[in-house]
Amino acid sequence: MGVEIKVEGLTKRFGSQVIWNDVTLTLPAGEISVMLGPSGTGKSVFLKTLVGLLKPDAGSIMIQGRDLTKLREHDLYEIRKLFGVLFQDGALFGSMNLYDNVAFPLREHTRKSESDIRSIVMEKMDLVGLSGAESKLPGEISGGMRKRAGLARALVLDPEILLIDEPDSGLDPVRTSYINQLFIDLNAQIDATFLIVTHDINSTRTVPDNIGLLYHKHLAMFGPREMLLSSEEPVVRQFLNAQTIGPIGMSEEKDADELAAEAKSGQELPPLPPIPLQLGTSDGAPRRGERPAGEWCREHGVTPPPGSFQSHNAGVPGVRADTTPTDTTRADVTHSDTAPTDATPTGDAQADSVEEPV
């Protein structure tokens, strides 16, 4: 069913180096959240802290009424079973074929028979579109397939929480779209709480229910996707729109001289781009975290940037162009020469996507 994770006042240091300070956020049960941040701001450290691999210096992580930071090794071991983790490279054992890699957590952490293990492994391999690749070694397959094998392995213990570190690193844009679709479909099917770390702005704008931004040793903002995509806060605005103008510099914060020079030259951040529709499931099944397009903006009296929530994404698998309040349907489709005219995807579309050899 997915469980809520409530983080309060979390601080992590390595020696005298503060990684982040006083991080407070709630990952809502069953929703997809994305964590962003410039390189080195401690996103991976945050994931490792959530799963109990690193101890924070202060703060709490509440899951099912228990503070994970205070648990003893045995209880921590138990609570870790709620988590599935997908590391950047899939973290597969190079000498084991995919079947054995995916079966590994079941053999390590359960007493299931080999025939039960077989049916679980085959089900998860199928879920990520890797049926038929069981006997391949990690070195014989592409980076995208390794990520999906890592995902299958993260799923075998039926996690309530899925932590995913840079699923799109090293993937081309098409493969990134397939894996994004897979996350949306998986979230609808297993209803777990997802936290994805990514640098991919397009994925961030279209996939999650919530977005967080770590910057300069603190959490700059965390909240619903529409809140961050309509935010005028300079750091959030600069990062989510991939701009050089703004407080974030090449190596961290710009200094006062750099900002003054920028202001003097009259450089300003461009207007906010339209908020795109959120990616839907391939078969149109609803997800728990899904909200009607524009709902957050309406409820909070925020005027979204012009052109928001229109069907520019018609033809993208899973995007239901016909359900949006400001939908102007095909007139808005700017790529009508390449996009299929029927924007309503079918179950087959999903099957095609997961069978694609990535």
Ligand SMILES: Nc1ncnc2c1ncn2[C@@H]1O[C@H](COP(=O)(O)OP(=O)(O)OP(=O)(O)O)[C@@H](O)[C@H]1O
């Ligand atoms: N075990 C460790 N011991 C000491 N320092 C560490 C350790 N793990 C991470 N760090 C430091 O913590 C900081 C944050 O690292 P982290 O990998 O979490 O950043 P990130 O935001 O995920 O970066 P990227 O986007 O480049 O992957 C870095 O300065 C890193 O060197």
